[in-house]
Every structure is written in structure tokens, then in C-alpha cells.
Amino acid sequence: MAMESSSAASGGSTRREATRQKLYEAAVTLIAEQGFSATTVDEIAERAGVAKGTVYYNFASKSVLFEELLRHGVGLLAASLKEAAERTDRDGGSKVDALDAMIRAGLGFIAAYPAFTQLYVAELWRTNRAWQSTLMVVRQDVVAVVEGVLRDGVANGEFSDEIDIQLTAAALVGMVLVAALDWQSFQPERSLDDVHAALSRLLQGRVSGRR
Amino acid sequence: MAMESSSAASGGSTRREATRQKLYEAAVTLIAEQGFSATTVDEIAERAGVAKGTVYYNFASKSVLFEELLRHGVGLLAASLKEAAERTDRDGGSKVDALDAMIRAGLGFIAAYPAFTQLYVAELWRTNRAWQSTLMVVRQDVVAVVEGVLRDGVANGEFSDEIDIQLTAAALVGMVLVAALDWQSFQPERSLDDVHAALSRLLQGRVSGRR
DNA sequence: GTTTTTGCACTGACCAGTCAGTTCAAACCA
DNA sequence: TGGTTTGAACTGACTGGTCAGTGCAAAAAC
Numbered sequence: 001m002a003m004e005s006s007s008a009a010s011g012g013s014t015r016r017e018a019t020r021q022k023l024y025e026a027a028v029t030l031i032a033e034q035g036f037s038a039t040t041v042d043e044i045a046e047r048a049g050v051a052k053g054t055v056y057y058n059f060a061s062k063s064v065l066f067e068e069l070l071r072h073g074v075g076l077l078a079a080s081l082k083e084a085a086e087r088t089d090r091d092g093g094s095k096v097d098a099l100d101a102m103i104r105a106g107l108g109f110i111a112a113y114p115a116f117t118q119l120y121v122a123e124l125w126r127t128n129r130a131w132q133s134t135l136m137v138v139r140q141d142v143v144a145v146v147e148g149v150l151r152d153g154v155a156n157g158e159f160s161d162e163i164d165i166q167l168t169a170a171a172l173v174g175m176v177l178v179a180a181l182d183w184q185s186f187q188p189e190r191s192l193d194d195v196h197a198a199l200s201r202l203l204q205g206r207v208s209g210r211r
Numbered sequence: 212m213a214m215e216s217s218s219a220a221s222g223g224s225t226r227r228e229a230t231r232q233k234l235y236e237a238a239v240t241l242i243a244e245q246g247f248s249a250t251t252v253d254e255i256a257e258r259a260g261v262a263k264g265t266v267y268y269n270f271a272s273k274s275v276l277f278e279e280l281l282r283h284g285v286g287l288l289a290a291s292l293k294e295a296a297e298r299t300d301r302d303g304g305s306k307v308d309a310l311d312a313m314i315r316a317g318l319g320f321i322a323a324y325p326a327f328t329q330l331y332v333a334e335l336w337r338t339n340r341a342w343q344s345t346l347m348v349v350r351q352d353v354v355a356v357v358e359g360v361l362r363d364g365v366a367n368g369e370f371s372d373e374i375d376i377q378l379t380a381a382a383l384v385g386m387v388l389v390a391a392l393d394w395q396s397f398q399p400e401r402s403l404d405d406v407h408a409a410l411s412r413l414l415q416g417r418v419s420g421r422r
Numbered sequence: 423g424t425t426t427t428t429g430c431a432c433t434g435a436c437c438a439g440t441c442a443g444t445t446c447a448a449a450c451c452a
Numbered sequence: 453t454g455g456t457t458t459g460a461a462c463t464g465a466c467t468g469g470t471c472a473g474t475g476c477a478a479a480a481a482c
Contacts, residue, residue, distance in 0.1 A: 016425085028480070034248075034340070035247065040471060042471075049428090054431075062473090088239055120339065122333040126246065126333065127396075162412070163309055163409070164408075171387075171413055172413075173389060176385075177385060178386070179378055194375070199382055201374060202379055203416075226446090261463090264464065265462050266439095273439090
């Protein structure tokens with residue numbers, strides 16, 4: 001995942017931490033490609049360049065490794081969105097600007113950690129999974145940031161008070177998520193700016209306006 | 212999935228066909244809940260009320276069963292979208308109306324076959340899967356319908372010629388997909404009309420217009 | 423000298439796919 | 453009508469292999 005790439009990152013930069021990081025990175029790619037069940041612990045260890053025993057020295061089980069990975073990644077995404085919204089606020093931007101900035105931040109995150117995003121999308125709507133509750137919490141973290149901006153926008157009259165905040169937030173997140181995954185998978189040569197412009201136009205209803 | 216529920220449906224209404232149908236229905240739910248790899252053939256057989264051998268009598272392998280399931284489901288979705296677009300055309304509606312009708316058709320499909328949709332989303336962006344090519348084709352079937360409407364709209368001046376057809380189509384599909392899954396998972400009490408209205412508003416840029 | 427990692431052998435559960443044998447229903451016969 | 457044949461459909465015990473997780477002694481790292 002290469003999240004927290006600088007070695008002097010948060011938390012304790014012990015040797016243990018470095019190993020865990022390597023394991024995260026190996027696991028996220030493999031699980032994104034193959035899914036959780038189809039990915040073996042041996043594979044993860046091998047890709048991380050580490051002995052199998054080390055995996056179990058650092059994580060209680062395969063699913064615990066996965067859950068910690070999820071929390072790790074979503075934390076970064078939510079923080080990035082929040083930061084984008086707040087920055088726009090400080091600069092005196094409108095709420096549309098804030099949404100726009102969040103779209104860009106979302107795209108940036110997905111471009112940086114495509115594997116994580118794939119994995120997240122693939123697992124989010126599954127039921128009957130051990131880590132379902134982890135995912136719910138984690139989803140709420142992200143959607144809540146968007147909902148907050150929408151709510152503020154309605155309050156200050158910038159958005160129609162007829163919008164359905166929950167549904168609209170979900171739809172916006174979905175729009176960015178799917179467009180970005182499509183971009184990565186099917187036309188990776190496009191630039192972030194390109195994709196951002198297309199989504200921005202859609203957001204601002206400038207599709208049906210005939211230029 | 213209950214697709215093709217009438218017993219005198221297309222194809223041959225043999226005993227075999229009925230069994231295959233039962234297997235589809237069993238498999239789609241289980242795979243949506245647990246994922247492909249985590250779902251065992253024994254489970255599928257049991258849920259379908261059939262012996263394991265029957266699964267292999269009817270399908271060459273577990274993944275062939277899955278691939279046929281995918282084609283089966285996506286065929287229905289694409290047909291439903293196409294039908295919605297054409298109906299709008301016949302009634303002399305605009306291209307925005309066509310998009311709107313497709314959103315409704317998409318929501319209707321997802322409401323009718325939520326498990327299939329979950330499964331589709333979860334598998335679509337995985338790489339390194341045996342059925343990757345099946346998925347690509349199948350995705351194109353759906354996105355192409357939306358692209359077609361966008362293209363027509365640009366041609367007749369209804370849409371800005373600056374829109375990026377591919378990206379916009381993907382984003383629209385994503386918007387509907389994710390909003391609908393969220394609806395089903397997190398606020399199933401909402402009506403289809405509710406959800407449709409929210410998305411329709413977003414599509415037509417009536418979010419930032421201050422009523 | 424303590425923490426962490428390694429390497430590897432081992433276990434027990436689980437699972438995809440097989441196959442020899444059984445059931446079913448339609449067609450044919452008397 | 454009732455009996456018989458035939459092939460398609462179905463069954464479920466079995467096999468060969470895979471994989472999560474364990475245990476541990478010795479080596480590295482700090």
C-alpha cells in the first residue's frame with residue numbers, strides 16, 4: 001500500500017512496525033487481486049519477504065491482519081477528505097468548492113492506493129462477514145464527511161433544502177469510487193485532471209446545460 | 212435470483228433447466244454474501260436442495276457455474292436499460308429523460324436482484340481472475356447503453372459536447388450502483404421513488420441551484 | 423540478554439471434483 | 453390399460469490436494 005512510506009512515520013518506528021508495514025503492503029495487493037479467501041498466508045509472507053511464522057508473530061490471525069489493514073486505509077482516506085473540506089473552508093470557498101476539492105482528494109487517494117480501494121469496494125456490501133462491523137464503522141467515517149459538507153451547504157442556502165443528504169452523499173461517493181476504478185482499470189492513461197474535470201462537470205449539472 | 216421465474220420461460224423448460232435455475236438462485240445469494248472462493252460447492256448444492264454431483268452434471272466446474280450466472284444476470288440488466296431508453300425515445304422524450312428512465316430501470320433491477328448486484332460489484336475490478344474477460348465483456352454491455360444515450364444527446368445538442376462520454380457513463384453507472392446498494396443495505400425502508408428522485412435531482416444539477 | 427525473525431515439519435479441517443450406482447419419466451409395446 | 457425399456461438426470465461416498473495455524477530450536481538484530 002505504501003501508505004506511511006516515510007520510515008519515521010506515526011506510532012513507534014520499531015523494527016516490528018516495519019515488518020507489519022511490509023505485511024500490509026503485501027496483503028493489500030494480493031487480497032485486492034484475488035479476494036480474501038483466495039489469498040493464502042504463505043503468499044502474503046512470501047510477497048513480503050518474510051517467514052510465515054513472522055506473520056503469526058505480528059498478527060493473531062489472517063482476518064485480524066485484514067481488519068487492521070482496513071482500519072489503517074480508511075483512516076487515511078477519511079483524513080484526506082476532511083483535510084480537503086477544511087482547507088476549502090479556510091480559503092473562503094463555497095460548499096460546492098468543498099465537494100469539488102473532496103472529489104479531487106478522493107481521486108488522488110484512489111490513484112495512490114488503487115489496490116486498497118478495490119478491496120474496500122469488494123468487501124463493503126457483503127453480509128455475513130466477520131469484519132462486517134468494522135466495515136460499517138469505517139464506511140460511516142467516509143460518508144459522514146460528505147454528509148457534513150452537504151448539511152452545511154443546505155444550512156447556508158447554497159444547496160436546495162430538498163436534497164436527500166444521505167442518499168446524495170452515498171451517490172457522490174459512488175460516483176467518484178466507480179469512475180476512479182474504471183479510470184484505473186480501463187483507461188489508466190488519462191490524467192487525474194481529466195477525470196476530475198469530468199466528474200466536476202457532472203456534479204455541477206453542466207452536462208445537460210448546452211455550453 | 213428468480214430471474215425467469217415462469218416455468219415456461221425461454222429455452223427448454225426441461226427438468227434440467229429447472230435444476231440449473233435452482234442452482235443459479237442458490238449460488239448467487241451465497242456468493243454475494245461470502246464471495247466466490249469462500250462459497251463451497253457443497254453449500255450451493257445444499258441450498259438448492261440437490262446433490263453435489265448434480266452441480267457437476269449441470270456445470271463443468273464451480274467457475275463455469277459462476278460465469279454463466281454472470282452472463283445470465285447482466286443480460287437481463289442490459290436489456291432492461293436498453294428497453295427503458297428505447298421506450299423514452301418512442302414516447303418522444305429527451306435524452307435527459309432517457310437517462311432518467313435508465314436510472315429508474317437500474318434501481319428497479321437492483322431492488323429485484325440485490326444479491327446479483329453485490330456479486331457483480333465485488334468481482335468487477337478484481338484482476339487475476341479466470342473470468343476477467345467475461346466480466347469485461349459483460350461490463351461493456353451495460354456501460355455501452357449509457358454511452359449510446361450520451362452520444363445521441365451530444366449529437367442533437369442536448370448535452371455539452373465537452374463531456375467525456377466514457378468517464379461520464381462510468382460515473383453515472385457508479386452513482387446508481389452505489390446509491391442503490393447503500394439504499395438496500397443501510398436504509399431499505401426508503402421507496403424506489405425516493406431514491407430515484409434524489410438521483411434524478413443530482414443528475415440534473417438541481418443540487419446546487421437554490422430552489 | 424531480550425525481542426524479533428527464521429525455517430521447516432506437522433496437523434487437522436476442509437473442499438473441488440469424480441464415479442459407480444440409482445431414480446425418474448417418457449416412449450414403446452402388447 | 454399395464455408392463456418394459458432406455459437414456460437422461462441425479463446421488464453421495466470417496467479421493468487427492470490445499471491451507472490456516474502450531475511448535476520449536478536456532479539465528480539475527482538491537
